[in-house]
Amino acid sequence: MASEKAIDPLHQFEIKRLIPIKIGDLDLSFTNSSLWMVIAIAAVTVFLVVGMRRRALVPGRWQSMAEVSYEFIAGMISDNVGSAGRQYFPFIFTLFMFILFGNMLGMVPYSFTYTSHIIVTFGMAIVVFLGVTIVGFVYHGAHFLSYFVPKGVPKFMLLLMVPIEVLSYLTRPVSLSIRLFANMMAGHTMLKVFAAFTVMLGVFGIAPLAVNVALTGFEFLVAFLQAYVFTVLTCIYLNDAIHLH
């Protein structure tokens, strides 16, 4: 089947309009990407609500998993931001669960990985970036701008250093979004390429099949790791904004 067609590993990222909605010139259609976001949110809600339904003192399996995910993020915040970061727990926890479930649901065959689209990851990154900047200004007012002035640098060097620091700050949303999107897209493309090889080679497909099994395991690791990295960087940025130098 696959041998007749050319390998098309990027086909899986295609956006399909499920319910076309058009308002003026805006295309607000409900797409397969939207559908999987809704599924992810529903899955997270079910996971947490059903897991915590019994509230046993000695937790069962589901309750343990819900508690572990809570404690994981709570620990991450207190390690990276300190107690000042506690009030941002709901946002960071939501961010982590949304990315993690997006990545993990993307591993289900025939599903759609919304985190493999840069507009989705960039949307999340820009929210984090703007949010953190606003938090910095709320905490420190105009003094927050001193973040861009490195200490112990001669005056004439500041002419060079301040633009560099500002650029380095502006890079954050881009690097944050590219990291997540590139990891997910590259991994899924690679899986598809090797899967196509397996079908094309027939009996000899056993070798790419073995590679694909290993890659699948690796993809699960990347799916978790990237959700973790995105969240931990959010915490670090938040810490920078709250505590400045």
Add this chain to the structure above:
Amino acid sequence: MASEPPPPNLDDIEQRLKKARPAAVEERTDIVDRPKAMGMAFRVSVELVSALAVSVGIGWLIDSWLGIGPWAMVVMFFFGAAAGILNVYRVVEGLGFGRWTKEPPPGDK
């Protein structure tokens, strides 16, 4: 019900635990370190490229806004390269961009 097996000797269990523990700990650090190194390598490359992309993009915007040829882009290229290297330096120096790279976060805990 049938008679239960006699309870195991606690001293015996502790001995066996002591023997098993160091091995288990070694195994775990082994597993944890590899993906961390991978993630680090990927982060470094993304930092470098995205700093350049952002700066050159800003330079291009300034150019098309003021109409001053390629000059803003050229200047921004060098600033972007410096910013990228600064980012990489921060990533490699500690785990993250923070100014507090080696000591724990300042303030309360």
